[in-house]
Amino acid sequence: MKRIGVDAGGTFTDAVFWDEETGLISSAKVSSRKDDPAGAVVAAASRVVAHADDASLSDLRDLVHGTTIGTNVSLERNGPRTAILATRGFRDVLEIARLTRSSEALYDLLSPGPAPLVARKDRFEVAERIDRDGSVVTGLDEEGVREAARSMSSRGISSVAVSFLYSYLNADHERRAAELIREEAPEISVSLSSEILPQTREYERTSTTALNAYLAPVCAPYLAHLTDQVQAWREGLQTWIMQSNGGVTTPQRAAEHPVNLLLSGPSGGVVAGRWISRQTGIANTITVDMGGTSFDVALLADGRVPLTTAREVMEMPVRVPTVDIETIGTGGGSIAYVDSGGQFLVGPRSAGAVPGPVCYGRGGTEPTVTDANAVLGILADGAELGDDVVVDRGLAEEACARLGAKLGLDPIETALGIRRISNAAMAGAVRAISVGRGHDPRDFALNAFGGAGPMHAADIALEMSIPTVIVPPVAGCLSAVGLVVSDVLHNHAASFQMRLDGRAVPALAATLSGLRRRAVEELADDGIPSERQTVQLALDLSYVGQNTAITVEVDEGFDAGWIARTVERFHAMHERVNGFRVDGEPIDITTARVGGAGSITRTDLRPAPPSTEAPRSHGSRSLVVSPTQILDVPLFRRELLLPGQRIEGAAVIESNDTTFVVPGGSLTRVDGYGNLLLTLGGHR
Numbered sequence: 001m002k003r004i005g006v007d008a009g010g011t012f013t014d015a016v017f018w019d020e021e022t023g024l025i026s027s028a029k030v031s032s033r034k035d036d037p038a039g040a041v042v043a044a045a046s047r048v049v050a051h052a053d054d055a056s057l058s059d060l061r062d063l064v065h066g067t068t069i070g071t072n073v074s075l076e077r078n079g080p081r082t083a084i085l086a087t088r089g090f091r092d093v094l095e096i097a098r099l100t101r102s103s104e105a106l107y108d109l110l111s112p113g114p115a116p117l118v119a120r121k122d123r124f125e126v127a128e129r130i131d132r133d134g135s136v137v138t139g140l141d142e143e144g145v146r147e148a149a150r151s152m153s154s155r156g157i158s159s160v161a162v163s164f165l166y167s168y169l170n171a172d173h174e175r176r177a178a179e180l181i182r183e184e185a186p187e188i189s190v191s192l193s194s195e196i197l198p199q200t201r202e203y204e205r206t207s208t209t210a211l212n213a214y215l216a217p218v219c220a221p222y223l224a225h226l227t228d229q230v231q232a233w234r235e236g237l238q239t240w241i242m243q244s245n246g247g248v249t250t251p252q253r254a255a256e257h258p259v260n261l262l263l264s265g266p267s268g269g270v271v272a273g274r275w276i277s278r279q280t281g282i283a284n285t286i287t288v289d290m291g292g293t294s295f296d297v298a299l300l301a302d303g304r305v306p307l308t309t310a311r312e313v314m315e316m317p318v319r320v321p322t323v324d325i326e327t328i329g330t331g332g333g334s335i336a337y338v339d340s341g342g343q344f345l346v347g348p349r350s351a352g353a354v355p356g357p358v359c360y361g362r363g364g365t366e367p368t369v370t371d372a373n374a375v376l377g378i379l380a381d382g383a384e385l386g387d388d389v390v391v392d393r394g395l396a397e398e399a400c401a402r403l404g405a406k407l408g409l410d411p412i413e414t415a416l417g418i419r420r421i422s423n424a425a426m427a428g429a430v431r432a433i434s435v436g437r438g439h440d441p442r443d444f445a446l447n448a449f450g451g452a453g454p455m456h457a458a459d460i461a462l463e464m465s466i467p468t469v470i471v472p473p474v475a476g477c478l479s480a481v482g483l484v485v486s487d488v489l490h491n492h493a494a495s496f497q498m499r500l501d502g503r504a505v506p507a508l509a510a511t512l513s514g515l516r517r518r519a520v521e522e523l524a525d526d527g528i529p530s531e532r533q534t535v536q537l538a539l540d541l542s543y544v545g546q547n548t549a550i551t552v553e554v555d556e557g558f559d560a561g562w563i564a565r566t567v568e569r570f571h572a573m574h575e576r577v578n579g580f581r582v583d584g585e586p587i588d589i590t591t592a593r594v595g596g597a598g599s600i601t602r603t604d605l606r607p608a609p610p611s612t613e614a615p616r617s618h619g620s621r622s623l624v625v626s627p628t629q630i631l632d633v634p635l636f637r638r639e640l641l642l643p644g645q646r647i648e649g650a651a652v653i654e655s656n657d658t659t660f661v662v663p664g665g666s667l668t669r670v671d672g673y674g675n676l677l678l679t680l681g682g683h684r
Contacts, residue, residue, distance in 0.1 A: 002059045003601060004048060005483030006041045007066040007268055008032060011292025011333055011353045012385075012451065014477035014657075015044035017052065018484040019059075020602040025052070027474045029451070029657060031388060032353045038226040041065060042233050062600070063230055064483040066242040066268040069222050070215050070261035074313050079214045080158035084123040084206065085148055085177060087165045091123040093206045094316070102315070114315035117210050122157060124148040126177070134169035145177045149184035161213035163193040163206040168495050171198070189216040196259065197319055199591055200495040207316040212259035219258035223251040240488070240600075244322035246271050246305045247489020247597060250526060260320055262313060265479060266296040267323045270305055272482030273447050275603060276472050277303040279673045284444040285470065286430060288460065289479065290453035292333040293350040297326040297429045299439060309540075309551070321491045321595075326433045330425045332370040332452035333357055336418045338406045346421045359396040360389050367403050369452065371396035372418035375411060376624040378455050378661055380654070385451075413627050423456055427463040434464075438576060441466050449478035454653075454660035458678065462663070467683035473638075473674040476657025488598035490522045493591050500541060500566065500587040505558050511592045512537055519596025528598030540591035541570045543582060549590045550574055607672025610644025621652040623661070633662075643672045 002025070006015045013032045017025040028047040033040040045063060049056075073079045086093065094116045105111035126145050129138035152160060160181060167174045171194035178190045191213040193205045223241065230239050240248040244263035254261060266289060273287035283303045289296040298306060306324035310317070329348020333356060336346045346369065351357055355364035359374045373379045374396040381393035397411045404414035434441040445468035448457030454471045461469050472478050492515045498504040516535055523533050537556055540549035552570050555562060567587060575581040617634035625631050636647065638655035647653075650664040653676065662668055665681025 001061045001601065002056060003062040003064060003484045004045050004060070005064045005066075005268070005480040006044050007265055007477070007479040007483060008037055008041060008068055009265065009291045009293070009479075010068065010331070010350060011356060013037075013040040013044045014480045015048045016474060016477055016480040016484060017048040018481070018601075019056075023605045024474060024481065025056070027477045027480070027657060029385065029477065034353065037067070037069065038222065038229045041226060042229050045230075046233065060234070060237065062238045062240055062484075064240045064242065064248055064486065065226065066265040066479060066483050067222075067261060068265045070219055070258055070264065073215055073218050074211070074262060077314065080217045081122065081156060082118050082210065082214045083152050083157045083160040084118050084210055084213075085145070085160055085162045085181075086123060086125055086206070087129060088125040088127050090165065090202065091120070091125045093163075093203050094118060094123075094210065095120070097203055117207075117214055117314060117316060118161075122152075122155070124151070128164055128173045130164065130166040130170045130173060132166055132169075134166065136170070136172075140173045140176055142176070142180055145180040146184050149181040149188070152181075152188055153185035157188060158217040159189040159191065159213040161191045161193070161206065161209040163202070163209050165202060167192070167194040168198040168200065168205070171195075189213065189220070191216060196257065198494055199319065200497065201319075204317045204319045208259060208318050208320060211313060211316060211318055212257060215258035215261070216255070219261060220255035223255045227251050242268050242483055242486065243489065244320065245307060245489055245491055245595075246323045246486065248483070248486050248600075249488065249490070253522075257320075259318060262311075262318065263322050263325060266294075266325050266327070268479040268482035268486065269296065269449060270298045270300070270323050270325065270482070271486045272449070272472070272478045273298065273300055274303055274305050275482070275485050276447055276470060276675060279605075279607075280445075280470060280671060280675055280677065282445045282468070282470070285447045286434060286441065286444045286466070287447045287449070288426065288430065288453050288457065290426070290448075290450040290456060291331050292356075292451065293329070293331040293352065295328050295330040295426050295429060296450075297426075297433050298324060299433050299437065299444070301439065307551075310548075321593075326429050328425055328429045330369070330422050330429075332373075333368050334422065335366045335368055336372070336403060336414075336421075337366060338403070344407055344417060344421065346418055346425070356389070357396070358399040359391045359393065360385075361392050361395060365399065365402075367396065367399035367414070367418065369418060369422050371399055372415040372422075373452075373455055373659075375400050375415035376419065377622050377630075378652070378659055380621070380659075384656075410627070412624055416624070416627065419456075419459075423459045423463065426456060427460050430460060430464055430466075438579070445470055447472070449475040449658075451476040451658050454658045456661075458661055458663045458666070458680065461680060467680055469678040469680070471653075471658075471660050471676040471678070474655070474657055475660075476655070484601065485603045488523060488526050488528055488600055490519045490596045491593065492518055492596075493593045496539075496589050496592040498589050499544075500539075500563065500570075500589050502563065504589060505563070508539075508589065508592065509558050512594060515592060515594035516596070519594050523596050523598040526598060528600065532599040534597045534599075536595045536597070538593040538595070539566070539589050540593070541566075541587050541589060543574075544586045544588055546588075550577060551593065605673065608643045608674075610672070611642035613642060613645070615641055615645040615647055617651075621654075623652070638676075641670050641676075643670050643674065645670045
């Protein structure tokens with residue numbers, strides 16, 4: 001069977017055509033369309049199948065999409081007017097929060113803190129109360145709910161988050177409130193905290209539900225429109241949407257829980273990183289994805305996709321499982337400028353797809369990282385990028401000259417400065433996710449992708465003393481590859497507050513069993529047969545009195561040694577994360593979790609046999625390495641390199657979607673899957 005993966009980025013929308021028997025068939029980049037992202041998805045899909053024969057198209061089954069629509073709405077804060085319906089006396093939960101102050105405002109006593117997502121006048125209260133054991137203390141004031149719904153409708157509110165106290169134990173009041181709101185104001189989208197995040201801590205539950213409500217009126221219409229566009233293009237094609245947890249789901253489920261789409265696009269790259277890790281046999285990798293607007297970093301220890309439930313969006317906690325990615329505003333389109341204090345800076349402001357970097361010739365005037373790479377010879381003058389972009393080095397030089405005039409630098413010095421500043425920022429992000437989390441980056445390989453990632457990967461690796469760089473095939477479109485090799489994934493959780501001992505086992509087994517049943521039912525609804533399903537159980541655990549918990553995977557069978565194994569896993573993980581363990585200290589359970597995964601494609605490709613031919617260069621490329629030095633290095637075409645071939649020393653390896661800069665003193669070899677493995681000088 002064949003699949004299409006389409007990853008929508010800020011500058012380009014990438015697509016790949018995939019055969020589960022033979023792997024990649026074709027890839028393409030088209031310019032993203034801010035006003036019509038679904039149109040760009042279909043345009044990219046059309047391009048990768050343009051030369052396919054009828055037999056190939058008859059086997060085409062799925063289109064998997066990674067979207068940035070949720071991310072864009074949250075970053076730009078341009079979503080619709082949203083309301084909250086809360087238990088009487090708790091309308092200000094979002095503003096009271098945890099009473100902690102950010103590091104930026106720690107000593108600013110007049111700082112009002114972040115603006116709440118929902119204005120106070122749009123936060124409604126209603127009489128109701130569930131007790132801490134799930135029993136009803138005060139019944140739901142149904143007329144109060146109807147009155148609130150009518151008021152929301154009259155104000156033009158598009159969506160409401162319903163978050164009542166202890167609804168994670170008893171959701172009856174929230175469900176009834178939803179029914180009443182839909183009767184009074186059917187045009188209003190309703191998000192229930194008991195469905196979005198059925199867990200303890202009312203602030204985190206309310207903030208996560210409020211963000212879901214904020215995104216729903218934007219994401220749901222987009223997903224419906226996308227599905228219609230895909231069906232109009234090719235009837236019968238199944239559409240899947242990548243979630244923040246690194247798994248895909250149906251557009252219908254994604255529309256109900258759009259808070260799970262915040263890292264939809266970047267998650268595909270991390271999933272692809274896991275797949276590349278398995279191919280190369282390198283278990284520890286750091287993925288770096290440099291696109292047009294951002295630089296995304298993830299650390300995969302032992303080949304596992306890292307998940308977290310401690311992410312913040314718009315300075316609000318979002319407690320759904322997401323791939324643990326560190327993101328900074330440094331991409332190919334990041335703009336270089338001089339601030340009011342005369343400081344030379346790069347990003348986070350981006351030129352985006354339109355006008356894009358100056359060298360794209362679309363009207364941009366401020367130099368970007370891409371323009372610097374064009375001036376330095378890394379990007380070839382006249383290179384074709386995507387569907388309608390041709391690099392113009394002369395325009396890039398003019399832009400660098402204008403900025404350089406403010407700094408007293410010539411265009412070359414300015415371009416070198418842009419590259420040096422952006423490399424330092426990216427190395428800092430790699431340092432934060434490795435050294436900052438207790439990992440030695442020298443024990444990892446750097447897996448570089450995205451349209452701009454391979455241009456900077458070697459510099460970052462040298463800065464961090466990382467010995468090996470991996471550049472996968474179609475590195476510029478690798479996030480799209482991650483989409484086609486991903487599984488269907490459903491995560492479910494429930495609060496479970498007991499001590500980890502034998503007395504908790506019966507109730508815990510019942511809770512996990514219920515969550516497991518729900519995950520399996522959803523996989524079955526998605527058409528995943530039982531033999532392709534896997535289920536993983538986990539618990540959030542902490543020492544008694546701790547305010548934060550650690551998620552620990554646990555075995556399904558509650559045999560005699562189950563508690564001892566779980567306790568030891570927690571101690572070991574706590575020591576790795578926090579630097580210490582307290583053997584013998586009681587452990588509390590706070591949350592029970594279940595993840596259900598369904599495999600929908602084969603990913604076990606066979607490696608190609610090594611070639612005995614020597615690699616052949618196709619000319620040379622002049623690289624500016626300093627204001628006074630130009631280095632001529634051999635130029636290789638990526639698609640002509642064969643498994644087993646080796647390149648000694650400096651080189652430029654060019655493909656249709658990216659350019660890989662290889663420093664001197666290094667060794668580059670091609671493995672059986674087409675991955676480029678660079679061993680830096682000093683580590684050979």
